[in-house]
Amino acid sequence: xxxxxxxxxxxxxxxxxxxxxxxxxxxxxxxxxxxxxxxxxxxxxxxxxxxxxxxxxxxxxxxxxxxxxxxxxxxxxxxxxxxxxxxxxxxxxxxxxxxxxxxxxxxxxxxxxxxx
Numbered sequence: 001x002x003x004x005x006x007x008x009x010x011x012x013x014x015x016x017x018x019x020x021x022x023x024x025x026x027x028x029x030x031x032x033x034x035x036x037x038x039x040x041x042x043x044x045x046x047x048x049x050x051x052x053x054x055x056x057x058x059x060x061x062x063x064x065x066x067x068x069x070x071x072x073x074x075x076x077x078x079x080x081x082x083x084x085x086x087x088x089x090x091x092x093x094x095x096x097x098x099x100x101x102x103x104x105x106x107x108x109x110x111x112x113x114x115x116x
Contacts, residue, residue, distance in 0.1 A: 004055075009066075010047050016047075031088070042079055043072075046076070050065065050066065053066055070105065
């Protein structure tokens with residue numbers, strides 16, 4: 001098993017990426033290089049940074065990548081807020097994505113805290 005797959009933070013972030021990709025399929029085509037791309041990149045960045053951090057040697061380096069992952073999750077939170085305000089997302093889809101984003105953020109914080 002790859003080292004990153006054992007972390008709940010990665011598992012929850014990975015679920016989030018898949019959910020965001022699915023949810024953004026219905027965004028208007030003119031948003032493909034705008035909000036769709038931004039939301040997908042922010043979602044993808046969180047687990048990708050956990051993967052990269054897990055491959056590093058030291059705790060400080062890993063913590064740095066976890067900080068980046070947390071920033072990406074915050075960026076995604078805002079992208080989802082914009083998407084629901086523009087009515088690209090139904091409120092129930094938004095709520096489910098936000099709940100998953102919060103789980104991913106919680107476990108990423110817990111992982112970072114455990115590395116002190």
